[in-house]
Amino acid sequence: DIQMTQSPSYVSASVGDRxxxxxxxSQNIRSWLAWYxxxxxxxxxxxxxxxxxxxxxxxxxxxxxxxGTEFSLTINNLQPEDSATYHCQQANSFPRTFGGGTKVEIK
Amino acid sequence: xxxxxxxxxxxxxxSETLSLTCSVSNxxxxxxxxxxxxxxxxxxKGLEWIGTxxxxxxxxxxxxxxxYNPSLNSxxxxxxxxxxxxxxxxLTSVTAxxxxxxYCARRGDNGRAFDFWGQGTMVTVSS
Numbered sequence: 332d333i334q335m336t337q338s339p340s341y342v343s344a345s346v347g348d349r350x351x352x353x354x355x356x357s358q359n360i361r362s363w364l365a366w367y368x369x370x371x372x373x374x375x376x377x378x379x380x381x382x383x384x385x386x387x388x389x390x391x392x393x394x395x396x397x398x399g400t401e402f403s404l405t406i407n408n409l410q411p412e413d414s415a416t417y418h419c420q421q422a423n424s425f426p427r428t429f430g431g432g433t434k435v436e437i438k
Numbered sequence: 439x440x441x442x443x444x445x446x447x448x449x450x451x452x453s454e455t456l457s458l459t460c461s462v463s464n465x466x467x468x469x470x471x472x473x474x475x476x477x478x479x480x481x482x483k484g485l486e487w488i489g490t491x492x493x494x495x496x497x498x499x500x501x502x503x504x505x506y507n508p509s510l511n512s513x514x515x516x517x518x519x520x521x522x523x524x525x526x527x528x529l530t531s532v533t534a535x536x537x538x539x540x541y542c543a544r545r546g547d548n549g550r551a552f553d554f555w556g557q558g559t560m561v562t563v564s565s
Contacts, residue, residue, distance in 0.1 A: 374556065
């Protein structure tokens with residue numbers, strides 16, 4: 332199985348800040364990586380697919396980059412509604428695997 | 439946009455079978471380019487992929503493709519009910535470790551990602 336390691340597991344930042352979350356895959360997954368946002372008590376919501384492509388309807392302050400084994404999700408101009416847990420997921424091979432999640436808190 | 443809704447018992451006894459159904463509206467499960475999956479999340483923990491099913495819509499031999507998480511030790515079976523536009527999950531021999539929120543989701547055309555999700559249903563395994 333491909334292991335997905337996210338860091339940090341928790342980040343606290345202020346409105347307007349830039350936040351970057353990293354996801355590392357245990358083997359090459361090319362660009363088969365997705366990022367999801369999950370608010371408490373809700374289902375995950377797709378933000379980014381294919382490592383860097385913004386899902387329709389997602390604000391442009393969210394961006395993704397990377398390929399191979401190193402990926403990142405950046406939130407520019409952090410907003411109060413961005414308080415959530417963010418998950419990465421590899422879609423290169425079965426079984427699909429997720430990172431452990433990163434909780435973003437607004438100061 | 440498609441809508442997905444999970445249904446099933448919220449409480450299952452240990453060693454029994456957990457059965458859930460996902461009803462899909464504003465979209466057809468069979469004979470589409472989409473795959474359909476189950477993902478779960480134990481309380482306070484991360485997401486775990488359970489399995490994915492594809493229904494080609496064919497009426498001949500082998501119309502379905504299924505992919506399961508091997509960590510579940512062959513306890514998983516997924517199926518499709520075309521007449522009701524639903525897909526289902528059966529998880530046998532459950533233990534407390536199977537207590538989780540269970541989500542059904544659609545794997546869209548974009549990057550093999552899950553683009554639409556149900557709201558989730560909490561299933562507790564009791565002893």
